[in-house]
Amino acid sequence: MVSLKSTLPEFNDINDIISYYSQSSDFSNLMISNELTLSIAYFGSLVDEKIIHENISTPILDKIEEISSLNLEAIRKILPIKDTKIQNNMEDITQQVLQGKSLIFFKDNADRCIVVNSLATSKGYREQNDAENESSVIGPKVGFVENIDTNLRLLRKSLNTPNLKFEEMVVGTTSNTKVVIAYLDGVINKEYLYTARQRIKDLDYDLICDSSMLDQLITDNSNTPFPLLLTTERVDRAAFCLINGQLTILCDGSPYAINAPTSIFDFFVSPEDYLLPWVLGSFFRMIRFLGVMFSITATPIYVAVLTYHIAIIPKDMLGPIIDSRVNVPFPPLIEALFLEIIIEFLREAGARLPTKVGQTLGIVGGIVIGQAAVEAALTSNILLIIVALSALASFTTPTFKMSNTIRFLRFPLIILASIWGGLGLVAGVIILFTHIIRLKSFGIPYLAPLYPLRYRDLTDGFLRFPLLMINKRRTIFRPLIQSRFSVKAKIKDKRDDFNNE
Incomplete structure (x- = not known):
């Protein structure tokens, strides 16, 4: 090997x-x-x-x-x-x-x-160095900071190998921002390294103040709501991407690292999945996928059913739905958009306000406004429950950028469902999948390993198989070395040979 x-x-x-x-x-x-x-x-x-x-x-x-x-x-x-x-x-x-x-x-x-x-014992750490937006219950909580030299040290402490290389560049005609490409020599496919190097060198932009701006400038397609490059503030997640044969781009002044190439499944993977038993890790990962599907389709289905397909509602449910909507003067489309926009207002206000005030506003504002809207007959209590659950389900994704994408996708699907009912919803989902299939990240299909199908990579896709079964790097990244570690028969069988002691 x-x-x-x-x-x-x-x-x-x-x-x-x-x-x-x-x-x-x-x-x-x-x-x-x-x-x-x-x-x-x-x-x-x-x-x-x-x-x-x-x-x-x-x-x-x-x-x-x-x-x-x-x-x-x-x-x-x-x-x-x-x-x-x-x-x-x-x-x-x-x-x-x-x-x-x-x-x-x-x-x-x-x-x-x-x-x-001459080791710097405290360099790379600060009192508040935790990953705020990608927190986890167990595992390391060290996050990147705004100083790029500190971030390089954090990566070297995580991957103590001579193969870890840093390539420094300067971007921004006015800002002259320091950018570093990190990769594992001997593992990464050099094609991705050349692509990243060329795209960054070709930039003719005056100010680069954050890695998110760099993300938008070097991405394969800037006209899609889906994030094509994975940004993370967690050091362990960036290290895991490097081990898999991906590259990491660090930008001075930004506490986020860009990882490329990536697939859509990477945005539903949490570092916590690998710290739990594989059964629990797989279960929570499935919860995320189901939560995303519910968040995108729940409100459009409600609008489609009440607008065009009222006959499919069971008789036992028809009475409560009629009672909840009997005094509502608006059609389902206006009712749904009204509630969805209120939820977005609360989210944005809570994110911009100080932490303690924002949490209070989100809880109290949601309860008060929701109850007042139902009592004022502006919306039905059933739709209020559906929208609230959809909002909660969108937060199950461990990546903030994908959560924003899910929030956005509900609105076009709601409009299509109100125009053509179930047919419009199905057409919207087909258009969505067609768009995803055409997306690429540094030339890698965005839907891989599902399309094109790679059976071996599915061991770390919808489910997270035992660690001993995911000893191979993902083939979609075409790493130069496939094996991460050797799996011995003794380890597999979990038997100890006491005779050799």
Whole structure:
């Protein structure tokens, strides 16, 4: 089985390690002394620059004349840092750089180096660093922040591998915003990397202040209500996308990361699904899909039935429906639009107001306005229940952008149902699916793996199979390495061999 580690080149000396790590934009290789060819190398996203300056470079420069040529032991004694070692094992050195350690070495004699612990212990964290809009009950809650260097550190802490590469670019003719493309070398299909790089380079826009603006400018189709690129504020979700062979785009000043390519199923997956037993994870995922279908179609069905198909209502239900609508002067279309717009008003007002006030407004406003509307005979109590349940169901999606799309789709379906009844609703659903089938994300079909059908990828689609059964990366992303980990027979059988102990 091909592993991620096997994609690394063979390092013969420190210069080979520096050459490989220099492909990532957050790696620095600084010359301390030209005469002695003395250099220091480190990942800027992991180390504390203050330690580099005060405890490494300054003491060496102050006593540079006392250091004999190619004498690492003399340099190590100068450093006012306890955790220092002279090492010559290239494999160990490769991993220690990823742990926030710096390398001090002579370029002309690069078979060994001084490894200095310069890790920034608090860099990348703040008091309020939780993911606010993608919260979960269990699992890590660390989210991205507005500082891109901090976000790079958070990613490196999650994926401690030399294959993680960062490619830095500058966009915005006026803002000159720093943008970084993160990917796993040896896993990602380079076609997506070239596509992202080219689309960002071709941008001729004056101000890029958030990743959402960058999302709209590099997406495959900007004339669709569906989000074609997955934005997330969770570090663990971005790391999972990188592991699957996707790329992550970070924008300075934005606490959200863009993941591409993506399919429509990614917007219904929560990181919490993989932290629960697979039966519960699959159940909650199905609840989300059912909630979306109910949210989109419940109100249009009500309008279609009461406008054109009253005969299909059972006799036992006909009486309560007549009683609830007997004093309502409006047709079902106006009644439904009235309630849906009120719900949108409450949502928008609650989102813009301070948190405590917004929560109070949403609860009290919904109860008071809904009850007053029923008593004033502006709407029926049955439709009030349906609209309230539809609003709740739209929040089951773990991604805010897809929730907005679901809110929007109800309105055209309600209008079609009021014009042609059930036929209009069916026509609207067919048009919707036709539109989704034609969408692509970085060239990947948006409806994959359902269309085109990929049986193996369905193990992590509508249902979440056991973790041991989803050891393969999704084929729709065409990763260079298919296997994520090996599944041994002993692990599958859950039997321990005590005879070998």
